[in-house]
Amino acid sequence: MWNYAPELKLLLIIILLGLYYSATVFLFIQSGFTIPTRDLRFCITGTQTNTSSSTPSPSPPPLNQDQLLPNGVLKRAFNTYGSAAYSFISMSAYRGGLNTFAIIGLASKPLQVFGKPTYKCQWVPELNSSEHISTVAYKMLPDWGYGRVYTVVVLNCTFPQPINANNSGGKLILYANNSGGGDWSSNRIEIIEVLSESPGSLNFSLFTSPPKYDYFYCGSRLYGNLSPQRIREWLAYHVWLFGPKSHFVIYDSGGVNEEVMEVLKPWMELGYVSLHDVREQERFNGKNQFMLLNDCLHRYKFMGEWMFFFDVDEFVYVAPNNTIKSVLDSLSEYTQFTFRQRPMSSKLCLSVSDDAEQTYRKWGFEKLVYRDVMRPIRLNRKYAVQPRNVYSAGVHLSKNLVGNSIHTRDNRITYFHYHGSIGNRGEPCKKLMNSTKFYFEKHPFVLDTGMHDVADLIKKFELKMIGSTLQKTQQ
Numbered sequence: 001m002w003n004y005a006p007e008l009k010l011l012l013i014i015i016l017l018g019l020y021y022s023a024t025v026f027l028f029i030q031s032g033f034t035i036p037t038r039d040l041r042f043c044i045t046g047t048q049t050n051t052s053s054s055t056p057s058p059s060p061p062p063l064n065q066d067q068l069l070p071n072g073v074l075k076r077a078f079n080t081y082g083s084a085a086y087s088f089i090s091m092s093a094y095r096g097g098l099n100t101f102a103i104i105g106l107a108s109k110p111l112q113v114f115g116k117p118t119y120k121c122q123w124v125p126e127l128n129s130s131e132h133i134s135t136v137a138y139k140m141l142p143d144w145g146y147g148r149v150y151t152v153v154v155l156n157c158t159f160p161q162p163i164n165a166n167n168s169g170g171k172l173i174l175y176a177n178n179s180g181g182g183d184w185s186s187n188r189i190e191i192i193e194v195l196s197e198s199p200g201s202l203n204f205s206l207f208t209s210p211p212k213y214d215y216f217y218c219g220s221r222l223y224g225n226l227s228p229q230r231i232r233e234w235l236a237y238h239v240w241l242f243g244p245k246s247h248f249v250i251y252d253s254g255g256v257n258e259e260v261m262e263v264l265k266p267w268m269e270l271g272y273v274s275l276h277d278v279r280e281q282e283r284f285n286g287k288n289q290f291m292l293l294n295d296c297l298h299r300y301k302f303m304g305e306w307m308f309f310f311d312v313d314e315f316v317y318v319a320p321n322n323t324i325k326s327v328l329d330s331l332s333e334y335t336q337f338t339f340r341q342r343p344m345s346s347k348l349c350l351s352v353s354d355d356a357e358q359t360y361r362k363w364g365f366e367k368l369v370y371r372d373v374m375r376p377i378r379l380n381r382k383y384a385v386q387p388r389n390v391y392s393a394g395v396h397l398s399k400n401l402v403g404n405s406i407h408t409r410d411n412r413i414t415y416f417h418y419h420g421s422i423g424n425r426g427e428p429c430k431k432l433m434n435s436t437k438f439y440f441e442k443h444p445f446v447l448d449t450g451m452h453d454v455a456d457l458i459k460k461f462e463l464k465m466i467g468s469t470l471q472k473t474q475q
Contacts, residue, residue, distance in 0.1 A: 061079075063079055064079050084108075084110075085108040086150075087108060087117070087178050087190055088105055088107050088153070088176040088192065089106040090174070090192055091105050092104050092105075092298070092299065093194035093195040094195075094299055094301070095195075095207075096156070098163065098207065099158060099162050099163055100156065100158040100159070101121065101172055101195065102154060102157075102298040103154070103155040103157065103172075103194050103195075104152075104154055104155075104298060105152075105155075106147075106151065106153065107150060107153045108149070108181075109149060110182070112141060112151050113151075115180070115181020118177045119176055120134055120135070120177070121134065121135050121137050121159075121175075122134040122135075122174075122175065124171045125164070125169070125170040126170045126197075126198075133161070135159050135160070137155040137157050138155065138158070140154040140156070140391065140392045140400050141153060142154055142290055142294060142392040142394050142399070142400070143288065143394075144394065146290065147285065147288065147290075148285055149285040150284055150285045150288070152291045154298075154391070154392045156391055157172070164202055167202045168199050169198050169199040170196075171195065171196045172193070172194050173194070174190075174192040175190070176190040176192060177189045177190075178190075207302060212247075212304075213245050213247045213303055213305070214242070214304070214305050214306065215246040215304060215305070215308065216300055216306065216307045216308070217242070217246070217247070217249065217307075218297060218300070218309050219248065219250045219296070220251070220292070220311045221251045221252070221253035221278065221287050221289055222254075222260070222312065223255040223287055224255050224423050225257075225423065225425060226260055226422055227421070227424060227425050228260050228262065229474060229475045230313070230421055230422045230475075231260055231263045231264070231312065232462075232470050232473050233363050234315065235264070235267055236458050236459075236465075237315060237458050238316065239272055239465070240461045242324060243324070246272065247272060247273075247303070247304070248272060248274070249273075249274045249276065249300065250273060250274070251275075251276045251278050252276065253279060253281065253282070254282070254287075263473060266465075266470070267466070270465065289395060293393040293394070296393070297387055297390060297393040300387070301388060301390075302387075302388065306328055307385050307386075307387040308383075309383055309385075309393060309394075309395070310382040310415060311382075313417065313418050313419060313420070314341075314415045314417045314418075315365060315416040315451055316382075316413065317415060317416055317450055317451065319411050319450075322413075324413075328384075332386075334386075334404050334406045335385060335386050335389045335390065335402060335403030335404060335405065336383055336386075336398055336404075337383065337384060337407070337408055338383040339381060339413045339415060340379060340409070340411075340415075341379070341415055341417050342371055342417060342448065343371065343376070343417050344369075344371050344372070344416050344417060344418050344448070345370045345440070346368060346418050346420050346421040347430035347431060348368070348370040348430070348431050349367040349432050350367055350369045350432075350434070350447070356432060360427055360429060363459070364418065364421060365451040366452050366455035367428075368428060369447055369451075370440075370445040370447060371447075372443050372444070380396070380417070381396055381407065382396065383397045383398070385398055385401065386403075389401055389403050390402075416450065416451050425474075435447075
């Protein structure tokens with residue numbers, strides 16, 4: 001006889017489970033529980049639609065369609081979207097006199113190189129806006145093609161008569177016309193307010209008064225992880241060199257950290273240094289040094305008799321038995337002069353004793369005393385100008401000025417260049433030497449103690465000027 005006990009047990013368990021689930025569903029139905037249709041749709045599709053927003057999405061523009069011409073030719077259509085670069089990015093605008101202005105900015109490099117953009121300036125008086133006056137702007141491209149997406153543009157707007165002569169105020173408007181540079185069917189004009197003068201704000205004496213400073217420094221941008229000690233040395237030395245009637249403008253492109261700021265602060269408080277934060281420039285194709293130099297030139301054009309352009313790893317040097325005043329007085333007939341480089345090693349140091357620690361405690365320009373005398377492919381130069389006669393600035397010289405230029409060939413004024421030293425936070429001395437001439441890495445070097453010889457004098461000068469506040473500055 002067959003034994004059905006196991007099968008009967010399994011059947012009873014299934015029946016009981018079915019009754020339990022049926023009762024559970026019945027209770028939910030009684031409580032009014034429902035599953036919304038959209039939730040069922042979400043369960044099926046895996047996507048939930050947000051129906052709370054009542055604002056419809058904007059419709060895309062209609063497509064230009066291909067056309068079949070009667071002669072059987074298929075005329076293809078092109079559809080344009082977006083913009084690859086700004087037509088013009090305005091940084092600043094300044095007066096250059098009673099009837100002239102300078103506008104400094106960036107512009108699309110392909111537009112400048114391959115197009116023919118035009119610029120017009122218009123002065124709109126505060127009181128009688130209908131009596132505006134216009135002039136064509138003269139364009140200068142001072143960065144010698146170094147730009148990538150953007151290039152530096154300096155515009156000179158010279159009007160045929162004095163502007164705002166009654167000091168009633170007004171605005172300078174720039175009309176930037178791309179002239180169809182990117183698309184000949186789209187001739188777009190940007191209207192930009194670049195300068196505003198409030199009533200009574202114009203100081204006419206600025207253009208004819210003697211400058212406030214004898215020597216003015218327009219600095220390159222500071223970026224990266226810079227050595228506070230090297231900045232300290234550079235600043236103390238140049239304040240000493242240029243004297244009490246000097247001023248230094250420094251642009252912060254991300255390099256002025258807390259330690260560097262501690263070095264700048266004492267000199268800022270004494271009125272020797274102005275610091276500009278231009279980190280926002282990074283948005284537009286990086287750190288363009290040419291734009292900053294031109295901003296400095298035109299912003300402070302009437303503030304200095306002479307304006308210098310060089311970097312913070314470079315030290316202007318005046319030979320013994322000369323002064324900065326005697327050298328520049330002899331060059332006063334020139335609008336611009338350039339001076340030669342002394343390329344110094346940034347890792348070969350003079351060993352002053354058997355104690356290396358004694359060498360390491362010395363200032364950078366005190367121990368980095370070996371000059372590379374291999375003849376370079378080209379001579380690197382830096383320069384100074386009488387800024388009232390200059391319309392644009394470059395890194396190594398200006399090509400837009402009134403008057404004569406001279407490339408000095410003597411050693412009365414040169415500059416020591418410690419390339420790469422400013423970004424080295426560690427000890428610069430990688431090799432200690434006690435020779436006067438030798439070869440290193442296939443380059444000939446000679447001992448040059450010009451900067452070394454004034455180190456003690458600079459240390460005493462710094463102590464006199466700002467006290468001991470920077471004595472514990474780190475590399």
